[in-house]
Amino acid sequence: SLVLGIETSCDETSAAVVQDGHILLSNVISSQMEVHRRFGGVVPEVASRRHVERITMVIQEALDRAEVTQEDLSAVAVTQGPGLVGALLIGVSAAKALSFAAGLPLVGVHHIAGHIYAGHLVKPLRFPLVALVASGGHTELIYMPSHNRFERLGRTRDDAAGEAFDKVARVLELPYPGGPHIDRLAKKGNPTLDLPRAWLEPDSLDFSFSGLKSAVINLLHNARQRGESVDAADLAASFQESVVEVLVEKAIRAVREKDVEELVLAGGVSANSGLRNELSRRCQQEGIRLRIPPLELCTDNAAMIASAGTYRHLERQYAGYDLNAVPNLPLVP
Numbered sequence: 001s002l003v004l005g006i007e008t009s010c011d012e013t014s015a016a017v018v019q020d021g022h023i024l025l026s027n028v029i030s031s032q033m034e035v036h037r038r039f040g041g042v043v044p045e046v047a048s049r050r051h052v053e054r055i056t057m058v059i060q061e062a063l064d065r066a067e068v069t070q071e072d073l074s075a076v077a078v079t080q081g082p083g084l085v086g087a088l089l090i091g092v093s094a095a096k097a098l099s100f101a102a103g104l105p106l107v108g109v110h111h112i113a114g115h116i117y118a119g120h121l122v123k124p125l126r127f128p129l130v131a132l133v134a135s136g137g138h139t140e141l142i143y144m145p146s147h148n149r150f151e152r153l154g155r156t157r158d159d160a161a162g163e164a165f166d167k168v169a170r171v172l173e174l175p176y177p178g179g180p181h182i183d184r185l186a187k188k189g190n191p192t193l194d195l196p197r198a199w200l201e202p203d204s205l206d207f208s209f210s211g212l213k214s215a216v217i218n219l220l221h222n223a224r225q226r227g228e229s230v231d232a233a234d235l236a237a238s239f240q241e242s243v244v245e246v247l248v249e250k251a252i253r254a255v256r257e258k259d260v261e262e263l264v265l266a267g268g269v270s271a272n273s274g275l276r277n278e279l280s281r282r283c284q285q286e287g288i289r290l291r292i293p294p295l296e297l298c299t300d301n302a303a304m305i306a307s308a309g310t311y312r313h314l315e316r317q318y319a320g321y322d323l324n325a326v327p328n329l330p331l332v333p
């Protein structure tokens with residue numbers, strides 16, 4: 001099968017062609033990061049307009065690079081949600097138009113399902129597995145017994161991990177997006193400052209990062225009031241350690257609870273060197289197979305959507321032309 005994927009849930013306009021669910025033929029990503037940087041975050045209206053301007057070109061380029069035509073395709077898969085509604089709608093409309101014009105079945109894909117399938121494009125996923133998806137908008141632990149089957153084990157109750165990185169970076173007056181800057185700064189410091197870990201209820205696999213963010217702000221504020229200075233590198237290292245410790249601990253706990261052998265890491269925060277190192281170390285120690293896709297597949301892209309969409313296509317889970325963008329689409333209906 002040959003599936004075209006389309007992704008426009010946030011600030012990347014992307015289209016890709018994937019063969020048999022796991023062979024990447026093309027993956028075109030047009031990022032809007034530069035456009036949003038001066039606003040310090042993604043501006044929804046600006047994102048939608050950009051998607052409109054780019055989408056047709058990006059789809060054509062994905063077909064060209066894969067050296068296929070519309071007629072060769074088996075299905076069109078598109079991110080249905082979650083995401084910014086105005087942004088999602090551009091992809092959904094484009095997918096419907098292509099599906100109608102080329103007579104192709106239409107598949108709606110959940111964005112988080114896509115993130116997990118990023119790992120499938122490197123080496124076929126081995127089920128059952130647990131996935132930790134940590135990005136600018138999501139922090140979730142998902143259990144997958146087999147293809148196309150998902151169970152949510154935990155999620156953030158407030159800020160996403162990436163969002164916490166970006167907010168703390170802003171407090172430290174680092175550029176947007178702040179995650180990579182905190183990561184770099186943390187390497188120069190030591191985790192000497194006392195910051196909280198949000199474990200929540202003893203058996204909970206949920207996350208919470210807003211308290212940590214507030215603790216960082218309070219720490220800076222109090223130091224300033226006392227006329228003391230805080231070492232930014234130490235603060236970055238302490239903050240990162242707190243986030244990483246909770247992410248790693250809960251991911252390992254989820255793997256143990258579900259008794260699986262494979263852990264998949266996905267989402268933009270998987271670029272974080274502290275998270276990679278600590279998760280690798282713990283997985284090795286515990287005999288867990290850890291899969292971290294390359295970075296260009298960890299951040300938003302359409303190849304992961306095409307891959308996840310292939311397994312819906314194989315089960316004939318098609319959408320009609322009434323397919324709508326759903327900003328808070330649940331992973332399991």
Ligand code: ATP
Pocket residue numbers: 009010011083134135136137138161162163165166177178179180181183267268269270271272273298299300
């Ligand atoms: P979505 O949740 O819809 O995927 P998104 O586009 O914001 O939204 P990604 O593009 O997957 O998410 O990831 C971007 C996030 O990852 C940002 O919050 C960014 O700060 C964070 N990030 C990127 N590199 C690092 C890093 N080295 N350390 C920590 N965080 C990082």
Ligand code: FE
Pocket residue numbers: 111115135299300
């Ligand atoms: Fe994403």
Ligand code: MG
Pocket residue numbers: 010011012136299300
């Ligand atoms: Mg992004």
